[in-house]
Amino acid sequence: MLSINEIKKPIAADIDAFEERFKSSMQSSVPLLDRITHYIVKRKGKQIRPMFVFFSASICGGINESTHRGAALVELLHTATLVHDDVVDNSYQRRGFFSINALWKNKIAVLVGDYLLSKGLLLSIDNNDFELLRIVSEAVKQMSEGELLQIEKVRRMDIGETVYYEVIRQKTASLIASCCACGAASAGADKETIEKMRLFGEKIGIAFQIKDDMFDFGTDDVGKPLGIDIKEKKVTLPLIYSLNNCDAATKKRMINLVKNHNDEAEKIKQIISFVKSSGGLEYAETQMKKYQDEAFEILNTFPEGDSRLGLEQLVRFTTERNK
Structure with missing residues (x-):
């Protein structure tokens, strides 16, 4: 399997530019906030979500300024939800690093999450990216509903396959779906194509979560x-x-x-x-x-080329990974 760096080569320049813009999008005049957001940026992961945004834009017409804002919007809102999740779950680590609430306590963590959320909203509103904001806001709504549905069902231990798929569709798949839909929308795709890319991302997200669930029963080195x-x-x-x-x-x-x-x-x-x-x-x-x-099957309805190949490789990396 290709490494993530090999997969992102066709969009490497865009990812590098995105990282700089993402840093600047979190800047504040409050020193404490700047220290915390600097810590968040330092712990960045593999940039899977921005890659889905950029490849989806590329296959639907091309990457532009709106694409960069769409990728930043997804990351800002997603990061906000992670910060809040760590507070809700009393989790003191994320990806092997201390969580924000572990270092700065719950009150500050909640406020930081709120700040990131507001920065994402303003980024879209200030640039009239209302369709991107609608797509990502719908994903955040579904993520919240999925989490609450899981809490309700776990309490009664009555989760069957139908409920399981609804939970992971909302909790996990909705975010990847929003990445692909945002990429398509930023490139000026029509509604039918945007929906096709959203569904493509949703199916990837479900496959990703099933794979993640399997790790729980595997070996402890994943x-x-x-x-x-x-x-x-x-x-x-x-x-x-x-x-x-x-x-x-x-x-x-x-x-x-x-x-x-x-x-x-x-x-x-x-x-x-x-x-x-x-x-x-x-x-x-x-x-x-x-x-x-x-x-x-959905991806293969698009023309062959570097963008389709990049998305195919990214899907395989996401769903066939060993950790």
Whole structure:
């Protein structure tokens, strides 16, 4: 599989320019805020979301100034939600670094998240990018709804496949969908093409989340701690399949373990072993590939070229990764 740096070569100059603009978009006259936003920029990830924006714009007509603002808008609003999520989840680490709330406490973290949100809104309003703002705002709304739906269902432990897909469509896939739709809209694509790119991104996002859920039952060297979803009582696709394909007594015992494991390593190990022996991982892999194939079907309706190849490679990197 190609590295992320190899994949982004056709848009490397745009990504470099975006990074500088993203830094400047967070600037403030408040020294504390500048220190925190500088810390956020230093911890940047692989820039997967901006790459989806730029490749989508490229395949739909070309990258322009609006594309750069669309990528910054997505990152600002996404970063704001991550900062708030860490407060909600009492999480003190993200990607191996201390979270904002771990270093500066919850009150400051919430205010920083609000600041980033407002900067994204102003960036769009000041440049009349109302369609981009509509697309990303819809994604943020869906992310919030998905999180609340998951909290409600986890409390009652009644998540089936239908609810699971609705949760991940809203929580994860809506953001990648907004990246692809923003890229298309920024390039001046028509409504039909924008919707096609949105659906393409949604299918990638679902495949990405299924893959991420599988890591919970794999080895502990993939960047995600083993059993972290189980510890948080999240009911994911491998577990759902396993619970739906075992006898009533086993199902009752496993649900009880998930509800009452109390972070005991041996109980979590039992749940992981149950999922592996029940074919949960194989089933999830099949479903992940189904959504990946559906995304490729949409992508293949666009003309061949560097942009389509770049998106195809980015999809494979996102859904076939080992961490």
